[in-house]
Amino acid sequence: MLNDFLLGTSILFSDPVGIGLFVAGLLGGMLFGAIPGINMLTLGAVILPFTAAMSPTHAIMLYSVIYCAGVFGGAITAILFNIPGSPENAPTAFDGYPMTLKGQAGKAVGAAVICSAFGGLISCIVMMAATPLIAMWAVKSFGPPEIFGLICFGLAVSASVGAKTLWKGILSVGLGLLIATIGSDPSDGIARFNFDSYYLLAGIHFIPMVLGLFAVSEVFAQTASRVSGIQGKVKIGLEFPSWMEFWVNRFVVIRSVFIGFFAGILPGIGAVLAAFLSYSEAVRWGRKDQKFGKGELAGVIASETANNSATGAAMIPLLALGLPGGALTAMMMGVFQLHGMEPGPLIFIQSKDLVWTVFAAMFFANISILFLGYIQTKTVVHLLRVPFHLLAPGILLIATVGAYGLRNLVVDVWVMFIAGIVGFFLRRSGYSIAGIVLGLVLGELGESSFSRSMQLLDYSFVELLSRPIAGALIGLACLTMAYNVYNELRKRSA
Amino acid sequence: MLTSQLSQPSLLKPGLEMMGWLALALFFYILTFNFADEVGSFAWGAASWPRGVILTIVIGAVFQFYLQLRQAHRLKSFAPLSDETPEDSSSEPPIDYRRAIGVFLIPLVYLLALPRIGFYIATPVFLAGFIYYLGERRWGLILGVTLFIYGLVNLVFTKLFYVALPTGIWPGFYDFSNWFVTAIR
Numbered sequence: 171m172l173n174d175f176l177l178g179t180s181i182l183f184s185d186p187v188g189i190g191l192f193v194a195g196l197l198g199g200m201l202f203g204a205i206p207g208i209n210m211l212t213l214g215a216v217i218l219p220f221t222a223a224m225s226p227t228h229a230i231m232l233y234s235v236i237y238c239a240g241v242f243g244g245a246i247t248a249i250l251f252n253i254p255g256s257p258e259n260a261p262t263a264f265d266g267y268p269m270t271l272k273g274q275a276g277k278a279v280g281a282a283v284i285c286s287a288f289g290g291l292i293s294c295i296v297m298m299a300a301t302p303l304i305a306m307w308a309v310k311s312f313g314p315p316e317i318f319g320l321i322c323f324g325l326a327v328s329a330s331v332g333a334k335t336l337w338k339g340i341l342s343v344g345l346g347l348l349i350a351t352i353g354s355d356p357s358d359g360i361a362r363f364n365f366d367s368y369y370l371l372a373g374i375h376f377i378p379m380v381l382g383l384f385a386v387s388e389v390f391a392q393t394a395s396r397v398s399g400i401q402g403k404v405k406i407g408l409e410f411p412s413w414m415e416f417w418v419n420r421f422v423v424i425r426s427v428f429i430g431f432f433a434g435i436l437p438g439i440g441a442v443l444a445a446f447l448s449y450s451e452a453v454r455w456g457r458k459d460q461k462f463g464k465g466e467l468a469g470v471i472a473s474e475t476a477n478n479s480a481t482g483a484a485m486i487p488l489l490a491l492g493l494p495g496g497a498l499t500a501m502m503m504g505v506f507q508l509h510g511m512e513p514g515p516l517i518f519i520q521s522k523d524l525v526w527t528v529f530a531a532m533f534f535a536n537i538s539i540l541f542l543g544y545i546q547t548k549t550v551v552h553l554l555r556v557p558f559h560l561l562a563p564g565i566l567l568i569a570t571v572g573a574y575g576l577r578n579l580v581v582d583v584w585v586m587f588i589a590g591i592v593g594f595f596l597r598r599s600g601y602s603i604a605g606i607v608l609g610l611v612l613g614e615l616g617e618s619s620f621s622r623s624m625q626l627l628d629y630s631f632v633e634l635l636s637r638p639i640a641g642a643l644i645g646l647a648c649l650t651m652a653y654n655v656y657n658e659l660r661k662r663s664a
Numbered sequence: 665m666l667t668s669q670l671s672q673p674s675l676l677k678p679g680l681e682m683m684g685w686l687a688l689a690l691f692f693y694i695l696t697f698n699f700a701d702e703v704g705s706f707a708w709g710a711a712s713w714p715r716g717v718i719l720t721i722v723i724g725a726v727f728q729f730y731l732q733l734r735q736a737h738r739l740k741s742f743a744p745l746s747d748e749t750p751e752d753s754s755s756e757p758p759i760d761y762r763r764a765i766g767v768f769l770i771p772l773v774y775l776l777a778l779p780r781i782g783f784y785i786a787t788p789v790f791l792a793g794f795i796y797y798l799g800e801r802r803w804g805l806i807l808g809v810t811l812f813i814y815g816l817v818n819l820v821f822t823k824l825f826y827v828a829l830p831t832g833i834w835p836g837f838y839d840f841s842n843w844f845v846t847a848i849r
Binding site for chain 1: 704723727767787795813829
């Protein structure tokens with residue numbers, strides 16, 4: 171493994187074009203991940219046609235670097251403006267933004283930088299060491315029933331965080347799931363809730379929803395209030411948490427790495443669920459004196475470690491078996507096809523140089539996050555000094571362009587605007603915006619895995635529950651809900 | 665008795681919330697009958713999953729209201745009932761309702777104008793107008809910020825990424841927008 175890694179490193183850094191693409195991928199991923207509405211998927215889609223002119227190694231390497239930098243990039247705006255650049259950065263905002271309001275923006279950013287780099291590096295190392303073994307196990311053991319079980323568990327856990335009460339959390343997730351049913355059913359393409367509209371037949375895309383619920387509703391919340399912006403003096407800078415603070419949160423870090431890696435390796439699940447699961451587990455296992463949602467460092471650590479840990483893991487099913495782990499890895503499939511290649515077990519034999527160059531690039535990209543964080547802090551963070559009434563129209567405009575540019579449809583901009591208004595009122599009433607987003611993102615996958623499971627198992631719930639992994643996950647989901655209900659009742663009785 | 669309890673200020677908001685959720689659930693449930701009979705490869709049909717989600721929403725809404733009702737009985741007070749603990753009550757800044765109307769309306773007008781007069785004409789007007797509405801009175805700063813944001817967005821999205829932003833459909837505006845895009849590119 172070490173020899174292969176050194177080979178990949180030497181290929182990466184001996185080629186000026188490769189170095190240039192590496193740096194461009196880092197900066198582009200960070201920038202696109204940071205700006206709400208245009209995330210790394212936008213960048214990936216824009217550059218896809220241009221990759222035909224690149225070598226396969228360069229093209230895949232570029233995407234993998236964009237992935238690492240893009241997942242991190244949205245953390246800064248999540249912390250500073252409560253506007254996550256991407257859905258996987260949403261849980262970072264839960265505690266990152268309150269830390270900014272308390273004047274601890276630098277520490278939150280520092281924690282995000284360190285933990286993103288750490289989570290990504292560990293995931294990368296495990297990816298290099300164990301790709302063939304882990305891929306075979308995960309993909310053989312996880313079929314539609316197991317994926318359905320995992321989504322159930324993830325949604326059950328997410329219902330308990332981010333909202334004022336458990337029931338508001340459940341309603342938030344339920345609303346997201348309901349919105350995800352608009353369009354057509356995943357099994358047979360039967361039109362649902364589309365009101366005879368051609369546009370709605372494709373469903374509500376999650377990017378305008380995320381833009382509306384986070385960016386637009388935040389602009390409305392700040393500008394509609396009598397007092398807007400951050401009150402008090404904001405200390406701006408990159409300030410790493412102390413060793414003691416990391417030591418105190420060591421179990422959060424370790425747990426988040428595992429959760430992120432496990433979620434990332436499963437096709438279609440990825441960094442979003444990793445971040446939410448990790449955050450909610452941090453809340454569940456947190457000490458009584460920890461106030462999650464009010465500026466708790468462990469919240470930022472949990473989310474950012476997990477979402478970057480998912481990046482390396484997502485490459486495993488792609489490279490080993492040709493199964494994309496998420497949208498960006500699906501684009502990478504397109505890159506392979508453009509070059510007449512097919513990812514799978516043979517790629518380790520036929521294109522070993524490509525594989526190890528990609529692994530090396532991801533390794534160094536995760537190290538580079540430390541510098542990216544510094545650069546981003548020196549540039550993006552100074553936007554905090556700009557009065558919000560000057561910043562708000564710009565944020566709205568970029569969100570509008572982001573929503574429109576997705577499919578060149580004004581209806582997406584309307585979706586964003588309506589989501590912004592709904593999000594504004596739901597936030598004030600204590601509902602979880604992130605829960606809505608999670609329900610929306612996982613709704614279609616959950617439904618398709620459920621319908622395929624039922625068809626596979628002859629519509630028997632007993633069969634579903636008797637599968638060990640699926641049964642365990644669904645059981646855990648039920649236990650989680652029961653525990654949360656018990657806690658809620660106990661709180662109200664006190 | 666329930667009506668008189670609902671009319672108390674403490675349960676009005678939770679009651680309205682529950683009714684809102686139930687109305688939403690009922691609306692979508694009625695719509696499921698449009699496709700409930702269509703059965704493809706999945707024997708339970710396209711309506712089964714949405715109905716399951718709707719049921720979850722109904723259960724969540726009813727339980728939420730029930731627990732708030734129970735808490736109100738237990739407290740036996742007329743104090744405003746809230747899910748918030750005292751330290752949470754100030755987490756969202758207070759709304760200035762008059763200001764909020766403009767904050768919602770101005771982007772709404774911009775969205776209505778966007779497909780009609782086009783992005784390249786509507787946007788600078790929107791930027792300047794919104795900044796002015798939010799309280800900035802220095803015209804130099806308003807124009808400067810407007811031009812900066814407008815220029816940056818055009819540079820990145822129109823010139824570099826060739827994103828096809830709306831050019832409008834009204835005569836005159838469409839022609840100007842096309843000329844402008846050609847000039848930039």
